[in-house]
Amino acid sequence: MAFSLYDATVANYLQTLGAVGGFLERGLVYFREQNIDPETMVEARLAPDMLPLRFQIISVAQHSRGAIEAVQSGEFRPPSFKTPYDYAGLQGLIAQTQEALSAWTPEAVNALGGRDVVFHLGEHKLPFTAEGFLMSFSLPNFYFHATTAYDILRTNGVPLGKRDFMGRLKMKKS
Numbered sequence: 001m002a003f004s005l006y007d008a009t010v011a012n013y014l015q016t017l018g019a020v021g022g023f024l025e026r027g028l029v030y031f032r033e034q035n036i037d038p039e040t041m042v043e044a045r046l047a048p049d050m051l052p053l054r055f056q057i058i059s060v061a062q063h064s065r066g067a068i069e070a071v072q073s074g075e076f077r078p079p080s081f082k083t084p085y086d087y088a089g090l091q092g093l094i095a096q097t098q099e100a101l102s103a104w105t106p107e108a109v110n111a112l113g114g115r116d117v118v119f120h121l122g123e124h125k126l127p128f129t130a131e132g133f134l135m136s137f138s139l140p141n142f143y144f145h146a147t148t149a150y151d152i153l154r155t156n157g158v159p160l161g162k163r164d165f166m167g168r169l170k171m172k173k174s
Contacts, residue, residue: 005131006106009067009068010109015168016167018167018168019166020057020094021091022164022167023164024087024153026164027156028087030159031158046148046152050148053153056145056148057085057149063142064142067133067134067139067142068101068134071134074115074117077120112130115129117129119137
């Protein structure tokens with residue numbers, strides 16, 4: 001079986017986005033049970049010099065849906081540090097990202113292979129091919145920010161385990 005660009009990206013984005021949506025929901029339930037305002041978690045960080053949960057979730061969306069859209073347009077820019085979201089807004093962002101990515105077909109994503117993508121970082125322009133951008137830049141960032149969001153909730157008491165991060169497994173159909 002050939003492994004396609006779609007398989008390597010969108011299929012994995014969707015699995016992890018499902019997990020992110022799930023652990024955000026588990027966090028909301030936990031915060032309500034503990035009488036903790038979930039809005040206090042939006043700016044929670046693992047360390048003082050790390051960006052908050054809000055930015056981690058925005059980055060998950062940017063490095064999945066935003067990455068595929070960047071390959072399509074040929075340009076990628078990092079997300080804003082100042083985009084305002086409350087906890088429900090972060091949950092909505094993940095749901096919107098899943099919905100948008102679900103609309104992409106394997107054929108459409110695979111047809112993006114070989115395209116040029118320029119990552120704009122201030123005055124710098126970093127040139128990539130679609131595959132290089134997705135596999136060496138966007139996917140690692142996607143997983144980093146998903147993991148950091150998980151860790152922020154976990155360190156704030158949300159009872160999460162490895163299975164919560166993994167999401168729905170792609171098991172063999174009998």
